[in-house]
Amino acid sequence: MAHPSQLGFQDAASPLMEELLHFHDHALMIVFLISTMVLYIIVAMVTAKFTDKLVLDSQEIEIIWTLLPAIILILIALPSLRILYLMDEINDPHLTIKALGHQWYWSYEYTDYEDLGFDSYMIPTQDLTPGQFRLLEADHRMVIPVESPIRVLISAEDVLHSWAIPALGVKVDAVPGRLNQTTFIVNRPGVFYGQCSEICGANHSFMPIVVEAVPLEHFENWTSLMIEDA
Amino acid sequence: MAGEEQESNSKGFRLLGILDVQKTPCARDAILHGAGGSLAAGLLHFLATSRVKRSFDVGFAGFMLTTLGSWFYCRMSNAKLRVQQRIIQDGMRNKIVYEGSVLDPTIKPAAETPSGPS
Numbered sequence: 092m093a094h095p096s097q098l099g100f101q102d103a104a105s106p107l108m109e110e111l112l113h114f115h116d117h118a119l120m121i122v123f124l125i126s127t128m129v130l131y132i133i134v135a136m137v138t139a140k141f142t143d144k145l146v147l148d149s150q151e152i153e154i155i156w157t158l159l160p161a162i163i164l165i166l167i168a169l170p171s172l173r174i175l176y177l178m179d180e181i182n183d184p185h186l187t188i189k190a191l192g193h194q195w196y197w198s199y200e201y202t203d204y205e206d207l208g209f210d211s212y213m214i215p216t217q218d219l220t221p222g223q224f225r226l227l228e229a230d231h232r233m234v235i236p237v238e239s240p241i242r243v244l245i246s247a248e249d250v251l252h253s254w255a256i257p258a259l260g261v262k263v264d265a266v267p268g269r270l271n272q273t274t275f276i277v278n279r280p281g282v283f284y285g286q287c288s289e290i291c292g293a294n295h296s297f298m299p300i301v302v303e304a305v306p307l308e309h310f311e312n313w314t315s316l317m318i319e320d321a
Numbered sequence: 322m323a324g325e326e327q328e329s330n331s332k333g334f335r336l337l338g339i340l341d342v343q344k345t346p347c348a349r350d351a352i353l354h355g356a357g358g359s360l361a362a363g364l365l366h367f368l369a370t371s372r373v374k375r376s377f378d379v380g381f382a383g384f385m386l387t388t389l390g391s392w393f394y395c396r397m398s399n400a401k402l403r404v405q406q407r408i409i410q411d412g413m414r415n416k417i418v419y420e421g422s423v424l425d426p427t428i429k430p431a432a433e434t435p436s437g438p439s
Contacts, residue, residue, distance in 0.1 A: 099341065099344070113396075113400075116345045116346065116347075116348070117396065119339060119340055119345070120340065120345075120348065120351070120388075120392055122339060123336060123337060123339055123340040124385060124388060124389065126337055126339070127337065127384075127385075128381075128385065130337075131381050135374075135377075135378075238414070
């Protein structure tokens with residue numbers, strides 16, 4: 092999860108988010124250099140003592156400030172498109188989960204297993220135990236195995252919602268009557284938090300998403316327990 | 322998690338308020354190389370021409386080019402290392418999974434002996 096006053100991204104927990112972080116650093120360096128250049132030009136123009144009153148045109152600078160932005164845009168676009176196509180790769184998911192948005196909770200269905208489905212409500216602030224995070228904890232977490240490609244099918248039962256987990260680089264709209272798909276792999280065990288990312292009513296801010304990535308045998312134990320309890 | 326979360330001792334230093342040189346890989350080295358390149362280019366130009374303002378311009382151009390060059394070189398190296406790391410991780414995982422099985426590449430197939438009728 093994010094720590095207080097955090098400005099940057101959370102640490103990546105999936106290969107896609109790692110790539111997004113690297114691309115962000117790349118784009119930010121380009122932005123920094125452009126800003127430095129603009130600042131330098133401003134200072135140079137402000138401190139110039141002489142003015143050339145007879146400038147009509149200048150082919151050289153026109154060529155430079157046409158070509159340079161084009162090159163910069165290509166340098167930004169190529170890695171961006173690479174990641175875009177990486178996101179669409181088909182990677183043979185081991186598990187499919189349906190995440191359905193409701194007002195105002197998420198429900199998860201593990202249809203690969205018989206009869207495994209549950210709702211995930213936010214834990215109210217007054218019911219939190221010490222160490223839990225306000226507005227982020229849910230009573231039932233979506234548990235998945237680490238290092239396994241997971242397919243999540245996202246939809247909604249009433250209004251628009253959005254299923255988002257920053258640490259995994261996932262944000263998918265939940266549209267009523269439509270099934271959106273995303274796939275991801277979690278690199279490391281842990282608990283990853285997200286929040287609904289599409290305005291959906293009074294309690295839009297109070298329907299968090301909690302994904303718990305565990306080793307495979309723990310996942311199998313969990314599914315067995317959940318099926319027994321159902 | 323139990324206890325208070327400790328803030329990292331080194332809060333990132335952001336150049337122009339946007340580029341965190343401490344936490345962004347390759348950023349610190351690129352900026353330092355750029356500063357060195359800028360100083361060298363500007364100084365050499367001034368020593369050669371004694372033109373102050375133009376030397377500043379050359380120094381700035383040197384900063385941009387050196388920073389970009391160092392940045393891309395470092396990023397390419399890191400990307401190659403990450404690919405190698407991923408290959409090694411996959412190999413280690415596959416070794417654990419396939420060790421001792423028919424698919425284990427380290428087990429050489431035994432020479433086939435002709436078996437007569439029993």
